Amino acid sequence: MKLPIEDYSFNLPAERIAQIPQEKRDESKLLILDRKNNTLKHDIFKNICSYFSSGDCLVINKTRVFPARVAAKKATGGKVELLFVRELARSRWSVLTRDKIQKSRIIFGDNKASAIVSGKDVSGEFVLEFDDGISVKNIIKQFGEMPTPPYIKRNTDCTEFKKKDFERYQTVYASNTGSIAAPTAGLHFTDELLNEAKNKGVNIAEIVLHVGWGTFKPISTKDITEHKMLPESYFVDQSQADIINIAKRLNKRIIAVGTTSVRTLETLADNNGEINHDSGETGLFITPGYKFKCIDIMLTNFHTPQSTPLALVCALAGRDKIFNAYNEAIKNNYRFYSYGDAMLII
Incomplete structure (x- = not known):
């Protein structure tokens, strides 16, 4: 049918x-x-x-x-927003983004951690390879926001609502x-x-x-x-x-x-x-x-x-x-x- x-x-x-x-x-x-x-x-x-x-x-x-939406930047300086989807292996995660990040190095925080975009699978997920010794879960905990859907509008002035989203x-x-x-x-x-x-x-x-x-x-x-x-x-x-x-x-x-x-x-x-x-x-x-x-x-x-x-x-x-x-x-x-x-x- x-x-x-x-x-x-x-x-x-x-x-x-x-x-x-x-x-x-x-x-x-x-x-x-x-x-x-x-x-x-x-x-x-x-x-x-x-x-x-x-x-x-x-x-x-x-x-x-988990607070899967993380703001970061490329090594070249451009801002990116990543949605961490799942852990593939130690130091390897799949992410979604609307930004162009193919073959980029992604920087988190004030150069506290970085990862290389090593590929993209058929479903559209990018693979991030993090440097050895980096706790990805700590990066998510420190920099992540709740991954509310895109039809829920949250901008930089929505700090109060963003905090409430965690609850x-x-x-x-x-x-x-x-x-x-x-x-x-x-x-x-x-x-x-x-x-x-x-x-x-x-x-x-x-x-x-x-x-x-x-x-x-x-x-x-x-x-x-x-x-x-x-x-x-x-x-x-x-x-x-x-x-x-x-x-x-x-x-x-x-x-x-x-x-x-x-x-x-x-x-x-x-x-x-x-x-x-x-x-x-x-x-x-x-x-x-x-x-x-x-x-x-x-x-x-x-x-x-x-x-x-x-x-x-x-x-x-x-x-x-x-x-x-x-x-x-x-x-x-x-x-x-x-x-x-x-x-x-x-």
């Missing part, structure tokens, strides 16, 4: 793109999309537990974002460092809401998928099914798999928080919807026509046009229902994208 890319585009007024988070995490708007009854309901996120039932399993991604572009339960983008559906939860869910009898399972370039790499093919997802690493241990599998055996609902949780669960699920504990990489790209094996309900933000997360939610709820929900959200002044509002697909 061909899926033309133009069918997954929509026009969004610029003022609907959230530039900063809500003052309180759980004060975001919440749109409830009921697939069975084909209805939409407006609510606020602090009421989300009213849609949970005792025995439900809420699956959260505990990945932690708010991170879930309250983030613990396993490795992501270059936040699993944004989870940004709305507070410790109090998670405790409320537990007190209601909801079981919380923790998985890890480190968000890499694969999640936000633009779809460039005319038919979205021809797009290839770049792999992202995940980890699910035995105890957390058991929580999910017990819920499945008891015919309780699996509620996935965000596309990263969905892709991890669907990667590991067998034909009965149960998952194996495992670690590895997944390049699973979920598009309309996909048959879900594990999840029943999904919490998500509102996604960018022609993106892999948008294709995933269309696969779950149907393109027409999703686009109708997006139109309703735009009419009702919902905030879109990473710092925006949320949608619960039931």
Whole structure:
């Protein structure tokens, strides 16, 4: 089945793109999309537990974002901005940049460290080779900023917001460092809401998928099914798999928080919807026509046009229902994208 890319585009007024988070995490708007009854309901996120039932399993991604955006300069003096993607080996990292850095020497800080650009792979990532004895993680910690998406505008006068990003572009339960983008559906939860869910009898399972370039790499093919997802690493241990599998055996609902949780669960699920504990990489790209094996309900933000997360939610709820929900959200002044509002697909 061909899926033309133009069918997954929509026009969004610029003022609907959230530039900063809500003052309180759980004060975001919440749109409830009921697939069975084909209805939409407006609510606020602090009421989300009213849609949970005792025995439900809420699956959260505990990945932690690191300050992957680093300003540097070339040995010739030109300024560059790098997005550190992943560690390839000791003293070798892959980075993304819009600047021309091929075969350059990159200088960090006041000549405290440097690296040579040794190549560029087929996905567009550059390889940096650092001098021996250099702690790359210390460079990132010292000079890095949170890698908020480019549609969130941060200039040199945004010091206050940049500092706030370290707290708010991170879930309250983030613990396993490795992501270059936040699993944004989870940004709305507070410790109090998670405790409320537990007190209601909801079981919380923790998985890890480190968000890499694969999640936000633009779809460039005319038919979205021809797009290839770049792999992202995940980890699910035995105890957390058991929580999910017990819920499945008891015919309780699996509620996935965000596309990263969905892709991890669907990667590991067998034909009965149960998952194996495992670690590895997944390049699973979920598009309309996909048959879900594990999840029943999904919490998500509102996604960018022609993106892999948008294709995933269309696969779950149907393109027409999703686009109708997006139109309703735009009419009702919902905030879109990473710092925006949320949608619960039931």
